[in-house]
Amino acid sequence: MNVTGGTTVKIYRSTKNRFGDKTNDKLIAAVPHCIHQPATGLNMAYHPNxxxxxxxxxxxxxxxxxxxxxxxxxxxxxxxxxxxxLGTAWNTPHPVTGTVYSHFAVEITGVQ
Incomplete structure (x- = not known):
């Protein structure tokens, strides 16, 4: 798969200070050519409180x-x-052919 378009995604990671408290999120990378696969009806949920x-x-x-x-x-x-x-990203070669793909899947969640 050769992706020439896609969207640019910024990755932020929080760190901890010497006391173990969370600090501000740090920008790790801006990654171009990412593909967002929207959720289907089964992955959407409404939660009243x-x-x-x-x-x-x-x-x-x-x-x-x-x-x-x-x-x-x-x-x-x-x-x-x-x-x-959410969890660990799936990024392994094909188990039979050993093919290394150009992109790997990351499960993400958004709260609106």
Whole structure:
């Protein structure tokens, strides 16, 4: 797959100070040529709560170029929204042919 378009995704990661407290998020990289695969109806959820507020979560897939350093709990910003990475990214060669793909899948979630 040769991606010439796509969107640029900024990867942010939080660090901790010497006391173990979270510091501000640090920009790790701006990655071009990423592909956002929107969620289907099964991955959208509406959660009412008792505070007269509404929360909507959206789980979808982001295809990132092979070699991108992305980890669980990283925050990804693109298209005016912020998403969190869920779990470990799937980035392995094909088990039978050994083919290394140009992009790998990252499951992300957004809270609106």
């Amino acid at each position: 008792d505070d007269m507020a509404e929360t909507t979560t959206l789980t979808c897939i982001l295809w990132m170029p092979t070699g991108t350093d992305v980890r669980a709990k990283d925050r990804l910003k693109f298209n005016g929204a912020t998403y969190a990475v």
